[in-house]
Amino acid sequence: MITKNTQRSPKRELSWRELLLKSIVSPHQLADFFPVDIDAVQRVNELYPMRINPYYLSLIRDQGDPLWIQAVADIRELQDHSAMQSDPLLEEGQSPVPHLIHRYPDRVVFLVSSQCAMYCRHCMRKRRVGRGIRITPKSLEKGIHYIRSTPVIREVILSGGDPFMLADDHLEYILRAIRMIPHVEILRVHSRVPCVLPQRITVGLVRMLRRFHPLYINIQFNHPNEITPESATACARMADAGIPLGSQTVLLKGVNDDADVMTNLMRNLVKIRVKPYYLHHGDPVSGTGHFRTTIAKGKEIMRALYAAIPGEAIPQYVIDLPGGGGKVPLDPNDS
Numbered sequence: 001m002i003t004k005n006t007q008r009s010p011k012r013e014l015s016w017r018e019l020l021l022k023s024i025v026s027p028h029q030l031a032d033f034f035p036v037d038i039d040a041v042q043r044v045n046e047l048y049p050m051r052i053n054p055y056y057l058s059l060i061r062d063q064g065d066p067l068w069i070q071a072v073a074d075i076r077e078l079q080d081h082s083a084m085q086s087d088p089l090l091e092e093g094q095s096p097v098p099h100l101i102h103r104y105p106d107r108v109v110f111l112v113s114s115q116c117a118m119y120c121r122h123c124m125r126k127r128r129v130g131r132g133i134r135i136t137p138k139s140l141e142k143g144i145h146y147i148r149s150t151p152v153i154r155e156v157i158l159s160g161g162d163p164f165m166l167a168d169d170h171l172e173y174i175l176r177a178i179r180m181i182p183h184v185e186i187l188r189v190h191s192r193v194p195c196v197l198p199q200r201i202t203v204g205l206v207r208m209l210r211r212f213h214p215l216y217i218n219i220q221f222n223h224p225n226e227i228t229p230e231s232a233t234a235c236a237r238m239a240d241a242g243i244p245l246g247s248q249t250v251l252l253k254g255v256n257d258d259a260d261v262m263t264n265l266m267r268n269l270v271k272i273r274v275k276p277y278y279l280h281h282g283d284p285v286s287g288t289g290h291f292r293t294t295i296a297k298g299k300e301i302m303r304a305l306y307a308a309i310p311g312e313a314i315p316q317y318v319i320d321l322p323g324g325g326g327k328v329p330l331d332p333n334d335s
């Protein structure tokens, strides 16, 4: 269903930068819209910042709904530190240079921004995003130098934070520098922006991106209510520019841990030309424990997907092995 709460929706003419500037970042601003416990939100906000831009806010239908849960700071983020770790996948240990993760031989993740258009409460990089980590021109050069001097790298995945939070010319500079390295065959961008702030996907941005093919973009869509006329337009622009689009959905309790919701999400993704790529089982990251579900639940949902929808709409269910072992597929028919 493509519907929207128009009451709080922002005026059409606001640019993505203006929308970002109007984001809710404090409990007092949030309290203008919803009755919240200001002290609790404040305590969480001090550790894990909040940013809810007016576009994403306009998609929230009720307090506590699946989009609210992803956006609004929750006191439970401060209560789960025992079984959880800030960096369970040992990303920091697999960083040969700052802000670059080299886990699989042929590809690296290059963290080019620490900002996001929204700070998702379930983020697996909560330890980093929005917390004043500075990615300087010098550290970017170190990353590019590492890629240039490591010929086994065939693919570079720009991630963050969100690469699309960079200005067009800055992102273009990075893409061009990497594109000039002969052994890098594929570029990929991991972004949530087409979902959480689709206004950022401007004609100018896409015109720039299409010069760097083969370029893939993976987006994180987690709920059918995130698929709107705006996000459909953003994805159409990128798909029309020949950019293959995927979704790395995260299995989240209270958001999409339900066969009907997930079926609906996957069906609507293929309609906007986004191929479901992964369904990620959540990582045991500090501050995200209240989003965790069981693997049995994930397998049950996958079996329902296989029974209901065509192959192009089915993601691969994966889990990251602790300690940096990498992603492994989970077979829904194994017990």
Ligand SMILES: *Cc1c(COP(=O)(O)O)cnc(C)c1O
Residues within 6 Å of the ligand: 101, 102, 103, 104, 107, 108, 109, 157, 327
């Ligand atoms: C997930 C991930 C990748 C990309 O893996 P794909 O399976 O190719 O999508 C690369 N590096 C790291 C560290 C990752 O976590």
Ligand code: SF4
Residues within 6 Å of the ligand: 115, 116, 117, 118, 119, 120, 122, 123, 124, 125, 126, 129, 160, 161, 162, 191, 192
């Ligand atoms: S957009 Fe991605 S990196 Fe940023 S907070 Fe959300 S999940 Fe984390």
